[in-house]
Amino acid sequence: MGASADISTESAPFSVLIVDDDSINREVFRRALDGVCNISERPNGVGTAQAIHEGQPDLVFLDLMMPIVDGFQVIEELVGLAPELLPRIVVVSAATDQNGVSELRSQGVAGIHQRPYAPDEILALFHRYRLS
Numbered sequence: 001m002g003a004s005a006d007i008s009t010e011s012a013p014f015s016v017l018i019v020d021d022d023s024i025n026r027e028v029f030r031r032a033l034d035g036v037c038n039i040s041e042r043p044n045g046v047g048t049a050q051a052i053h054e055g056q057p058d059l060v061f062l063d064l065m066m067p068i069v070d071g072f073q074v075i076e077e078l079v080g081l082a083p084e085l086l087p088r089i090v091v092v093s094a095a096t097d098q099n100g101v102s103e104l105r106s107q108g109v110a111g112i113h114q115r116p117y118a119p120d121e122i123l124a125l126f127h128r129y130r131l132s
Contacts, residue, residue, distance in 0.1 A: 014130060017041065017057040017087070019048050019074065021066040025115065029061060032122035037130075045069030049077035057087045059129055063115070064093040064101070075107050083108075088129050092116065 015038040018029045026041050033039055040055060042048050044066045052060065064071035071091060078086060088110040095101070101112055110129055116122050 014038065014059070015040070015055070015057040016126070017048075017052065017055065017060045019045060019060060019066075019071070020063040020092075022063070025063070028117060028119070029122055032119035033126060036123070036126065045071060045074040048074045049081070052078065052087060053081060053085060056085065059126070060087050060089045061092050061125075062089055064091055065095045072104075075104060075109065079107055088132065090125060090129050092125070 014036075016033060018026050018039065018041040020026050020029075020041075021044050023043070026043075030039055030041070037059075040051075040057065042051060046069045048062075048069070062071045062074060071093065075089065078089070086108060089108065090111040090113065091101070091104060091109055092113050092115045094115055104112060110132060111125070113125060116125060
């Protein structure tokens with residue numbers, strides 16, 4: 001699989017964007033969600049707000065601690081988008097106890113979770129926020 005795994009929209013119309021600077025973390029999410037949804041990914045926050053505006057994913061799994069443009073900055077950029085264009089954003093990061101994380105919900109973040117590593121945990125998060 002390359003940097004992005006796109007699955008036929010005929011069998012899985014729901015789309016997920018994975019934003020994480022760690023390629024192993026993206027691979028774990030990609031494998032867990034393979035065949036369940038359309039998947040796209042970004043290796044950091046650069047251009048992520050624009051990609052969300054253009055690609056309109058249904059759900060975004062967003063890491064906070066990334067080089068160049070971090071998850072906090074991505075969320076700040078998204079605040080200006082029309083609410084109907086915003087996907088559900090779920091922060092999945094090792095840094096969920098950091099200053100400012102608690103304020104993310106007031107900026108439209110649907111959920112904040114320690115990064116899951118087991119496929120069943122990832123699928124549980126996917127199903128929880130897919131239906132919310």
